[in-house]
Amino acid sequence: MSNEANTCRKYVEPKLRDAGWEKEPHDYTEQYYFTNGKIRPKNKRQPRGKRKFTDYLLLYNGEFPLAVVEAKRKHKTPDEGLEQAIDYANLLGVKFAYSTNGQGIVEFDFITGKQSNVMESFPSPDELWRRLTGEAKEQIREDIAEKLLTPFYPIPDKPLRYYQRNAINAALAAIFKGQKRLLLTMATGTGKTTVAFQIVWKLSSLEWNTSGESRSPRILFLADRNILVDDPMNKDFSAFNQEKIYKIQGEAKKGRDLYFAIYQAIGDTQYSFGLYREYNPDYFDLIIVDECHRGSARDESNWRQILEHFEPAYQLGLTATPLRDDNVDTYRYFGNPLYTYSLKQGIDDGFLAPYRVYRITTRSDREGWRPNAGQIDRYGRTIPNEVYLTPDFERKLVREARTKAIAQHITDFLRSGDRYAKTIVFCVDEEHVKAMIKELRNLNSDITKTNPDYITRITSDAGDVGKGHLYKFKDVLDETHIIAVTAKLLTTGVDIPTCKNVVLARVIRSMTDFKQIIGRGTRVREERGKRSFNILDYTNSTVLFEDRMDYIVMAFVMEG
Numbered sequence: 001m002s003n004e005a006n007t008c009r010k011y012v013e014p015k016l017r018d019a020g021w022e023k024e025p026h027d028y029t030e031q032y033y034f035t036n037g038k039i040r041p042k043n044k045r046q047p048r049g050k051r052k053f054t055d056y057l058l059l060y061n062g063e064f065p066l067a068v069v070e071a072k073r074k075h076k077t078p079d080e081g082l083e084q085a086i087d088y089a090n091l092l093g094v095k096f097a098y099s100t101n102g103q104g105i106v107e108f109d110f111i112t113g114k115q116s117n118v119m120e121s122f123p124s125p126d127e128l129w130r131r132l133t134g135e136a137k138e139q140i141r142e143d144i145a146e147k148l149l150t151p152f153y154p155i156p157d158k159p160l161r162y163y164q165r166n167a168i169n170a171a172l173a174a175i176f177k178g179q180k181r182l183l184l185t186m187a188t189g190t191g192k193t194t195v196a197f198q199i200v201w202k203l204s205s206l207e208w209n210t211s212g213e214s215r216s217p218r219i220l221f222l223a224d225r226n227i228l229v230d231d232p233m234n235k236d237f238s239a240f241n242q243e244k245i246y247k248i249q250g251e252a253k254k255g256r257d258l259y260f261a262i263y264q265a266i267g268d269t270q271y272s273f274g275l276y277r278e279y280n281p282d283y284f285d286l287i288i289v290d291e292c293h294r295g296s297a298r299d300e301s302n303w304r305q306i307l308e309h310f311e312p313a314y315q316l317g318l319t320a321t322p323l324r325d326d327n328v329d330t331y332r333y334f335g336n337p338l339y340t341y342s343l344k345q346g347i348d349d350g351f352l353a354p355y356r357v358y359r360i361t362t363r364s365d366r367e368g369w370r371p372n373a374g375q376i377d378r379y380g381r382t383i384p385n386e387v388y389l390t391p392d393f394e395r396k397l398v399r400e401a402r403t404k405a406i407a408q409h410i411t412d413f414l415r416s417g418d419r420y421a422k423t424i425v426f427c428v429d430e431e432h433v434k435a436m437i438k439e440l441r442n443l444n445s446d447i448t449k450t451n452p453d454y455i456t457r458i459t460s461d462a463g464d465v466g467k468g469h470l471y472k473f474k475d476v477l478d479e480t481h482i483i484a485v486t487a488k489l490l491t492t493g494v495d496i497p498t499c500k501n502v503v504l505a506r507v508i509r510s511m512t513d514f515k516q517i518i519g520r521g522t523r524v525r526e527e528r529g530k531r532s533f534n535i536l537d538y539t540n541s542t543v544l545f546e547d548r549m550d551y552i553v554m555a556f557v558m559e560g
């Protein structure tokens with residue numbers, strides 16, 4: 001047994017028990033691990049870095065974290081582990097940090113900003129709770145704190161991560177204070193839907209609502225694509241009684257608790273008023289707007305009319321994209337985020353997959369391209385005599401040679417590694433998608449002759465067939481649908497845990513779109529061999545990365 005472990009057993013735990021931390025309903029968790037360890041794709045012997053853990057996490061009411069304790073060896077000074085305890089407490093969102101050598105104890109109080117002298121004993125659970133819920137404005141009001149003690153919905157095989165608990169508590173505390181416009185910014189793949197579900201579960205358990213009546217809240221979950229409402233409704237929110245759930249489409253039913261809808265199904269159209277108008281402005285207590293950066297808060301948007309119609313409701317926006325020039329309206333509407341968990345944090349913690357960037361430039365992209373006199377494109381149109389650059393290709397100028405060159409490189413890349421690695425190819429538009437699929441099929445005919453679904457078109461125009469391909473492509477057990485070619489349908493909100501390659505064959509200049517597209521590869525699924533992913537960039541769009549983080553750029557030039 002190590003000296004620190006001996007200190008914990010022999011000295012620290014008796015002091016915790018004496019202070020009441022092992023008496024119902026209070027508790028402590030020994031060696032509370034709260035990160036997974038950063039993934040190191042090239043290190044076969046140690047594929048992950050060290051996981052962060054605190055020696056003890058002190059829990060009020062058995063569930064609400066109040067403090068962390070760092071224990072050091074007996075011969076160290078009591079304050080030796082205090083800086084580490086402060087760092088961990090800050091991450092975990094608790095207000096009290098302790099360092100001890102088993103004899104003396106030193107406290108840092110985030111509420112007052114003060115460090116104590118050496119103490120002989122820990123404060124009791126009730127003492128810390130009183131200090132947390134005191135009258136100072138920096139503290140949590142007692143009535144709010146008591147509501148935060150409402151139990152989470154238990155999911156034994158999927159315990160809440162520390163940042164999810166922080167986000168849930170931040171949103172609930174703001175709601176209980178009466179803040180009506182709320183925003184959570186969390187990177188793709190970090191569980192925004194889980195956070196939304198637990199918020200709704202707690203509010204429903206408390207029978208919280210805007211009218212003060214004794215009833216469950218009426219909550220609307222709103223997004224702009226069916227898959228973004230169908231997945232939460234059928235997965236996370238299935239814990240609720242199905243009789244309380246209704247998806248609004250075609251008819252504005254009432255008398256339910258949980259409603260799901262896409263803007264297009266309830267909004268105004270050119271020919272008729274939207275279904276949302278059949279609900280009184282104060283009908284919903286809370287509206288959750290998933291992927292809210294996708295236009296829901298723009299002044300000119302039809303979607304904005306829906307939110308303004310339900311102005312009395314609390315409105316919670318969920319987004320993966322930090323504040324940028326192209327989503328400033330979202331932040332102006334919902335306000336500053338109550339909690340932020342970034343892509344970089346997710347990768348550093350080991351919850352998200354790191355990536356390698358391959359930046360491939362065709363000669364015509366690098367040098368520009370001018371047609372010969374009278375040269376025609378693949379549609380038989382004469383190409384105007386001017387110099388064309390990357391943004392022009394496939395949008396203004398359809399060049400078969402360039403599409404073929406990109407398809408060849410994608411094929412060679414997969415052949416050199418794993419031809420059955422799930423891959424998403426982002427093209428300019430529907431015609432570009434079709435052209436890319438044709439080239440990829442012809443280059444991979446050894447597979448497509450027996451498995452035509454190896455390469456599939458997943459776009460809005462593909463209709464129900466495309467939707468069927470999407471559900472197969474998403475399935476972590478599916479080994480037939482490998483390369484998905486799309487334009488915009490897969491840019492956001494679609495969970496594809498085993499995606500190993502993200503291919504950029506169209507120019508992306510919106511940071512919001514870029515973050516969403518990169519997010520298609522960030523999920524980790526270790527049991528299926530997914531720990532990292534590649535970005536194949538044929539348009540130099542990865543210049544949008546603001547820092548190098550830990551990705552490696554491999555640059556190539558090819559004909560085309």
